[in-house]
Amino acid sequence: MKKIFTLFIALATVGFASAQTMDEANSKLPSIDLKTLDGETVNTSTFSNDGNPIVVSFWATWCAPCKKELSTIHELYPDWQDETGVKLIAISIDNTRSSSRVKPYVDTEGWEYECFLDENSDFFRAMNGVTPPLTFLMDGEGNIVYTHNGYSSGDEDELYEKILELVEE
Amino acid sequence: MLKKAALISAGLFMFSTAFAQPDDPGQIHGNVNFTFQQYGEDTLINAVVPPSETAINAYTNLIYTRGKFSTGVRFESYLNALQGYPPNFVGNGIGYRYASYKDDFAEITIGNIYEQFGSGLTMRAWEDRTLGIDNSIDGARLKIKPFKGLILTGVYGKVRVGFNNGLVNSQGFIKGINGELSINEAFGALYDKQMESLENNDIDTPLKATFAKRISEMPLKIGLGGSFVSKYQKDEDPALILPENVGTWSYRLNLQRKGIFWKNEYVYKINDPSTDNRFVYKPGEAFLSTLGYSTKGFGLVLEYKYTDNMSYRIDRGQQLTIGTINFLPALTRPHTYNLAATLYPYNVQFSEVAYQANLSYKIKRGSKLGGRYGTTIAVNYALATSIDSTATISNSNPLYGYNADLFGQRLEDVFFQDFNVTITRKLNKKNKLKLSYINFVYNNDVNQSARDNLGNEVHGNIYAHIGVIDWEHKLNKKNSIRMELQNLTTEEHLGDWATAVIEFTRSPHWFFAVMDQYNYGNEDPERKIHYLLGSVGYIKDAHRLTMSYGRQREGLFCVGGVCRTVPASNGFTVTYSTTF
Numbered sequence: 001m002k003k004i005f006t007l008f009i010a011l012a013t014v015g016f017a018s019a020q021t022m023d024e025a026n027s028k029l030p031s032i033d034l035k036t037l038d039g040e041t042v043n044t045s046t047f048s049n050d051g052n053p054i055v056v057s058f059w060a061t062w063c064a065p066c067k068k069e070l071s072t073i074h075e076l077y078p079d080w081q082d083e084t085g086v087k088l089i090a091i092s093i094d095n096t097r098s099s100s101r102v103k104p105y106v107d108t109e110g111w112e113y114e115c116f117l118d119e120n121s122d123f124f125r126a127m128n129g130v131t132p133p134l135t136f137l138m139d140g141e142g143n144i145v146y147t148h149n150g151y152s153s154g155d156e157d158e159l160y161e162k163i164l165e166l167v168e169e
Numbered sequence: 170m171l172k173k174a175a176l177i178s179a180g181l182f183m184f185s186t187a188f189a190q191p192d193d194p195g196q197i198h199g200n201v202n203f204t205f206q207q208y209g210e211d212t213l214i215n216a217v218v219p220p221s222e223t224a225i226n227a228y229t230n231l232i233y234t235r236g237k238f239s240t241g242v243r244f245e246s247y248l249n250a251l252q253g254y255p256p257n258f259v260g261n262g263i264g265y266r267y268a269s270y271k272d273d274f275a276e277i278t279i280g281n282i283y284e285q286f287g288s289g290l291t292m293r294a295w296e297d298r299t300l301g302i303d304n305s306i307d308g309a310r311l312k313i314k315p316f317k318g319l320i321l322t323g324v325y326g327k328v329r330v331g332f333n334n335g336l337v338n339s340q341g342f343i344k345g346i347n348g349e350l351s352i353n354e355a356f357g358a359l360y361d362k363q364m365e366s367l368e369n370n371d372i373d374t375p376l377k378a379t380f381a382k383r384i385s386e387m388p389l390k391i392g393l394g395g396s397f398v399s400k401y402q403k404d405e406d407p408a409l410i411l412p413e414n415v416g417t418w419s420y421r422l423n424l425q426r427k428g429i430f431w432k433n434e435y436v437y438k439i440n441d442p443s444t445d446n447r448f449v450y451k452p453g454e455a456f457l458s459t460l461g462y463s464t465k466g467f468g469l470v471l472e473y474k475y476t477d478n479m480s481y482r483i484d485r486g487q488q489l490t491i492g493t494i495n496f497l498p499a500l501t502r503p504h505t506y507n508l509a510a511t512l513y514p515y516n517v518q519f520s521e522v523a524y525q526a527n528l529s530y531k532i533k534r535g536s537k538l539g540g541r542y543g544t545t546i547a548v549n550y551a552l553a554t555s556i557d558s559t560a561t562i563s564n565s566n567p568l569y570g571y572n573a574d575l576f577g578q579r580l581e582d583v584f585f586q587d588f589n590v591t592i593t594r595k596l597n598k599k600n601k602l603k604l605s606y607i608n609f610v611y612n613n614d615v616n617q618s619a620r621d622n623l624g625n626e627v628h629g630n631i632y633a634h635i636g637v638i639d640w641e642h643k644l645n646k647k648n649s650i651r652m653e654l655q656n657l658t659t660e661e662h663l664g665d666w667a668t669a670v671i672e673f674t675r676s677p678h679w680f681f682a683v684m685d686q687y688n689y690g691n692e693d694p695e696r697k698i699h700y701l702l703g704s705v706g707y708i709k710d711a712h713r714l715t716m717s718y719g720r721q722r723e724g725l726f727c728v729g730g731v732c733r734t735v736p737a738s739n740g741f742t743v744t745y746s747t748t749f
Contacts (some may be wrong), residue, residue: 027196027198028196030232030234030239031271033320038390038425039351039390039392039423039425039430040351040353040354040390041318041320041349041351041354061503062503062505063505064505095289095295095496095498096285096288096289096293096496096498097498097499097500097503098503100430100432100459100461100470100472101468101470101527103430103461103463103468104461104462104463104467104468104469104470104527104529105468105529106463107428107463107464107465107466107467107468108463108466108467108468108529108530108531108545109531109545110465110466110531119285120283120284120285120289120293120295121283121295121296122283125283125296126232127198127748128198128199128200128230128232128748128749129200129748130200130202130298130746130748131746134748146710147710147711147748147749148677148708148710148711149708149710149711149712149713149746149747149748150706150708150713152649152674152675152676152677152680152708153641153643153649153674153676154646154647154648154649154674154675154676154677155676155677157646157647157676158676158677
């Protein structure tokens with residue numbers, strides 16, 4: 001038990017010391033390697049959108065609410081892009097059992113998102129994900145400004161309001 | 170203790186400062202997640218109340234990153250662990266901690282590591298809290314990228330086999346190396362390099378460069394891979410001479426050309442007598458192949474898997490989900506509808522031949538069949554059968570166990586078969602309809618999860634048909650209602666079942682749901698039981714709080730072909746999660 005507290009206190013101290021100068025917006029993506037749907041390796045640090053907002057959404061082919069969220073946004077996506085220049089990056093956490101189904105699924109649905117595979121959930125874990133769907137919104141500088149856990153019909157409106165807030169700033 | 174803490178934090182701080190940009194103070198992130206359950210008595214469904222009456226599984230993760238440096242811990246609590254959770258999760262403490270440094274060339278991690286080589290058939294260290302799986306490797310990992318397109322990984326460490334007021338590691342340890350090469354990316358890097366030297370020396374005739382450019386830009390993408398994993402465990406068996414080092418290796422070839430992809434992996438494992446294979450000395454072998462084609466509105470995936478004697482654990486004597494080193498994917502569709510997911514879930518076998526075909530097609534919007542918004546049809550067929558094996562002739566080498574040849578199969582020995590069709594159609598702005606039909610052949614002699622009214626195992630095949638209507642209606646911008654009606658018919662096992670779900674959501678904060686699973690076809694009138702479960706959830710940004718009350722049926726709870734048994738329960742459950 002002693003050891004645990006030692007470690008905890010140590011970590012908390014470092015965190016606190018660091019956090020003092022850290023403001024809310026200074027929260028960026030960790031750098032993790034992902035696979036493209038073509039099997040090439042891409043690092044999350046290369047995510048960019050010319051200073052426009054980026055939405056990062058974690059999903060899986062076995063996750064019904066995730067698919068609902070991305071299908072709903074798919075219909076609104078052209079308008080969202082025209083109005084705000086936002087880009088959506090969809091990260092599948094399907095493992096070996098179902099990861100080969102991701103590309104066919106994306107193609108069938110005709111999603112225009114940038115899609116990546118996170119087969120052993122390395123990125124999901126680094127983003128502190130527990131269950132999908134998990135959605136992050138980043139401003140033009142790559143700071144995470146909004147996080148949402150889960151999806152139900154209408155949640156896309158709240159997300160879009162947050163995107164609009166960023167653009168209007 | 171405080172002194173030690175101060176020392177560690179000073180060390181961490183200096184380490185992080187040394188590698189970080191001077192103006193970057195670093196960031197702390199984390200998550201909190203717990204499931205609390207209260208158990209009530211319910212003799213009708215054989216719900217057992219544990220002595221502690223309540224249980225909680227709780228997790229807190231903290232990750233600190235500063236520039237290229239990152240470190241993290243996870244605090245875990247099992248007071249006591251949820252009923253049906255593996256027995257090796259006890260108490261309070263730190264179950265995971267790591268520190269890592271990463272730049273463009275290398276990444277070094279010490280402490281607990283999650284890692285997957287290829288498809289995971291040789292090694293996969295991963296975590297799934299819902300299943301009680303955490304086989305992280307406690308040791309060190311080095312990952313290097315000598316040039317673009319090539320990634321080399323080496324790991325060395327013990328395997329997490331449990332939790333007892335802290336991390337419990339295996340006695341033995343594993344070591345593994347893995348290489349991934351993308352031919353196209355590598356030649357692209359070579360081209361860039363050659364062009365650079367051209368600029369410097371001003372040589373013309375860039376023949377080599379043209380060649381490299383051609384390879385890097387060809388439409389055929391080639392990926393090669395290979396891994397070698399070895400585990401060490403002392404032989405303490407009084408009777409048998411057991412291999413103390415067991416090696417496994419694999420070769421991979423991935424091809425892709427426009428919409429077509431073909432992925433292959435072959436695995437070999439030397440003799441590895443264990444409880445799983447009843448201590449036979451036969452080596453293990455596996456082959457996994459996936460062929461797919463997709464284009465806008467259409468997708469087709471064909472999969473083949475052969476595995477023979479592929480259990481691979483850090484401890485020969487361990488069972489269930491404990492101490493696994495590799496991952497054997499089930500080639501079946503992960504179902505999400507209650508009856509299809511809980512009654513007859515497939516339990517992947519260490520030796521099996523499996524096929525799967527998955528087809529999806531979107532009928533264009535605006536067409537006669539497709540309707541105003543288009544209609545999606547998904548068809549899936551999965552079959553798992555026995556491999557072809559013959560017992561070794563007695564006296565020749567009884568410990569070898571049996572003979573089996575790669576690709577050998579016995580199609581008549583069906584372990585599991587699943588044929589399912591799903592049609593999804595948005596009817597209009599407010600209504601969406603999803604219809605599913607699922608047909609199972611479930612060999613319970615293999616899966617061993619179906620039990621009759623008296624609790625005895627059912628023998629032979631169970632044939633089941635399931636129909637599902639899933640209708641979603643948007644009341645207005647914020648409110649929507651969803652209804653599921655499911656019906657299962659079977660002559661075997663417990664007879665027919667029906668499940669009804671009504672879910673009301675009010676975006677962005679609330680959801681309410683009621684589910685009733687009803688065994689209306691049970692022969693015994695007293696056992697025509699309703700399993701009624703009500704849930705309320707509140708969501709705010711990254712926070713998610715769910716409360717539910719009711720009955721849950723005993724059964725196999727599976728994700729990705731890995732299962733754990735969940736006992737029947739009747740009570741109150743609270744789950745909470747957040748990410749920060």
